[in-house]
Amino acid sequence: MKWWIVIWMMLAGCVEPRILEEQGIFTAVGFDKVGERYKASSVMLSFRSQRSSRSEVIQATNVTSKGTRQDLEAQTSHNLGSGQLRVVLYGKELAEKEGIFLFTDTFRRDANIGSLVYLAVAESSAEEIVKSKKLEDVPDIGTYLYRLIEKNLKSESLLAATLHEFIASYYDVGKDPILPYLSLQDGKPIIKYVALFHRDRFVGKIRLDESFYIKLLSKKYNAGMKNIIIPRKNIAPILLNKDELEKNIKFVLNEIRSDSKIKLVSAEPVPSFRIHVKMDAEILEISEKIKPFTKKNINMLEKAIEKQMKHEIDRLLKKLKKHNADPIGFGQIYDHSLRRYELTNQKWDERYKKAKIDVRVDINILRTGTID
Amino acid sequence: MGIAKERTLLNVYLVMFLVHTSQIGLGIIGVQRVIFVEAKQDAWIAVIISGLLVHLIIWIICKTLQATEHDDIFSLHTFVYGKTIGAVMNLLFIAYLLLAYTSIALGYVEMVLTWMYPDFPLSGGVLILIVLTIYALYGGGIRLAAGVSFITFFLTIWIVVLMFAPLKYAEWIHLLPILEATPSQMARGVFKTTYTMLGFEILYVVYPFIKEKEKVLKFAQIGVFFTTFLITAATVFAIVFFSPKQLEVTIWASLSMFTIVKFSFIERFEYVLIPLWLLVIFPNLVLFMWAVTRGGKAVFHLKQKYGLFFFSALAFFIAISFAKRATINEFIDQVGYYGFGFSFVYPFFLYTFVKIKKRFRKR
Known part of the structure; x- marks a missing residue:
């Protein structure tokens, strides 16, 4: 052989x-x-x-x-x-x-x-x-x-x-x-x-930095970093220096872990979605000194950051709709949530513009670095 | 006929590997698209249904073989239909096995040429596979075939672990909504899955060589279960990895998924996988060719040794008459229909005929 x-x-x-x-x-x-x-x-x-x-x-x-x-x-x-x-x-x-x-x-x-x-x-x-x-x-x-x-x-x-x-x-x-x-x-x-x-x-x-939100909404997100700028007046009670409230304060969030859920609430007359983002993060940097992080103060800060993020997400979604770009895949969610319904690109182009998207953000600040 | 010498008898647990490795072959690499075109995101359900069907057929096959003293399909055919019609049926079955053998060889070579060696001649590739089969069977026969299926199973099963790597890009939403396919879509999906599931009909030929015949059914079922499980997994993974329209144009979905697998020491894992796949299809080739020579022995009283050369040459000439991918695909589809008839429909008829014949004789 x-x-x-x-x-x-x-x-x-x-x-x-x-x-x-x-x-x-x-x-x-x-x-x-x-x-x-x-x-x-x-x-x-x-x-x-x-x-x-x-x-x-x-x-x-x-x-x-x-x-x-x-x-x-x-x-x-x-x-x-x-x-x-x-x-x-x-x-x-x-x-x-x-x-x-x-x-x-x-x-x-x-x-x-x-x-x-x-x-x-x-x-x-x-x-x-x-x-x-x-x-x-x-x-x-x-x-x-x-x-x-x-x-x-x-x-x-x-x-x-x-x-x-x-x-x-x-x-x-x-x-x-x-x-x-x-x-x-x-x-x-x-x-x-x-x-x-x-x-x-x-x-x-x-x-x-806007793309951060696309990533946040599309998938589980791990260990990222994000600058967030919020108006000082929103967290006035926990500021040490209460002058110039019309100015902004900058935070850097680190070690962000998030999970988001997007649900189609109703398909008619216009597609309406509810987004729920849950996020854990650490504070790495603050642009000025603020009051010690008690539970109450942290809650207030969380609320303010949530509000700011929601605002920024809304602005981003508006921009995406203006460009008629759907990187997060709302159309996909729409299509796969409905039985016996075939979405086409043309149909979605038209509906996407009218879509109502409701955003909710929950932030949990776990740590504030090595100091309070 | 059918009474084998004691020394060639196979342990019953080998049936598990024989059935499983003869089922898994080329199909699992590209079947996802074919089922998906019919049943959409419910393709994986179609796979499960056809798996259940195979379980039923395996049961029928074992019942048929146990019904009389004739324990392989060739002697059963002469028993049921008489000499002339029996010989015709046997010839048809041999033709099916030989065409199945050729389609596996062609399909594999076609894949290798597309991915790795575009300038290598198709006939050369087929020749290598045929020579390899002859080499394996010439001295070894069924014991070697069983050994091959046992060893190659363990040499390749670890690939399953790598199937999880592409899940990094998975979009599970593609599976929703579940059970959207209409009954007719689902039926077509099940039908398209059958080509991948083929191979278990080898049981009709191997059966006489197995010790402890009463346990064959059990081990064959385990083998089939494992096959169904793997194909279902491969289908689910392909559905979540590709977007629907993309899957419809992806020929070798599993292989394309493996392009995601990457190690620091080897970047393009698919180039390891394709040669390795030879080990997966090798038991297919060996078992089918062995079954063909068994048929040759039963019909023409041709010694298996000589039959091996004769049928290999025949397979080679069938194979080299194809050149284009489109015609090869058409051929593989044809074999699939033929196989559906022989393996999914015919066992029920054969069982009925055997029962009738038996009762008729008693009277």
């Missing part, structure tokens, strides 16, 4: 070998629209046997997005591989005017690309971000952007950025995707805003 094994081993040699030094590996790709053509800028990492790896940006423009790939191939002696692709950027203009679903669809079909690739919208153009040189200690821009987004997803207010989440939300009737919005600050890419989408089109941006 030995010859069986010989045949078998010979067959294994049929697959084309890939030699590391001949590979050019994409770590980030950016797409922009320039006139009628698409421009792809990609960071290619190549390895050399003696020295360390190096990265370089190669660019191509073509009338179709797939065509750009061929043009990229023409510009390098390396075999291009997309298995290590970490981040895909879309220029704001492209995302706004054309939508990006067709671009992501290509990535889904390609089995080389994992579904945890991060997508992001680039302010002004993707090219600028990809070409940026300030990367802290990271060797290439793809890895830098990847770490930047990953960190913000884990510990900060960013809700979603992966290809999987984008596609899943896009396909879900009554839910819109959301992506990080990258901008340059002194030539360094940072995340200051979050991009809102209506289906696959960029419709607006919100600040990262």
